[in-house]
């Protein structure tokens with residue numbers, strides 16, 4: 001009885017061992033196949049084992065690689081062509097930029113010439129205006145032995161009148177003695193008769209109150225202030241620093257310099 005039980009146990013253990021060994025062999029076999037696949041993917045000249053699939057997997061990998069390789073080559077060729085076209089375009093652009101710079105340089109030269117011409121024309125224009133002003137002053141105005149007076153019937157401040165006279169080639173009227181004062185008074189009276197208008201002379205005490213200077217900064221020595229018991233001049237103090245002549249009697253009045261009125265210019269003969 002004991003022998004029978006022992007024999008059964010030995011059979012059972014033997015069966016279990018066989019089963020386990022078969023299982024291990026199968027696992028080992030799968031491991032070999034896996035290793036062989038990996039090796040063949042690395043080295044294509046290794047022969048596959050007889051009981052394994054021989055061709056598909058390595059062939060597919062090589063084919064993909066070739067396809068990718070060819071694609072990369074074609075892209076490189078396309079890029080090479082694109083770079084060539086860019087180089088050609090760059091060269092063309094460079095030539096055009098050089099041509100454009102040449103044209104701009106020539107235009108700059110012409111523009112400089114044009115500016116010179118405009119400046120010359122402007123200078124001639126100013127000189128002509130002065131020449132015309134001098135001719136007009138002596139043709140239309142009051143001519144004395146060495147200068148001419150002319151009245152202008154446009155409203156200007158003292159400073160504006162001074163500028164206008166100079167642009168016409170003259171200066172503000174500066175009666176320097178009794179003879180000039182009387183000639184100027186007669187001219188202005190006749191010009192506005194029978195009206196009475198104030199007209200700027202080139203006399204002011206802008207620099208120092210009470211110190212009257214002509215517009216060319218020379219000292220005034222002869223005066224023709226209005227003398228009247230109601231309104232003797234000058235009476236404006238520091239508020240009124242520019243001098244005008246009244247056209248009816250030729251007397252002088254001090255006025256606000258910003259007041260706008262007619263003005264007298266004088267011109268050298």
Ligand SMILES: [Ca+2]
Nearest residue numbers: 237238240241
């Ligand atoms: Ca004054």
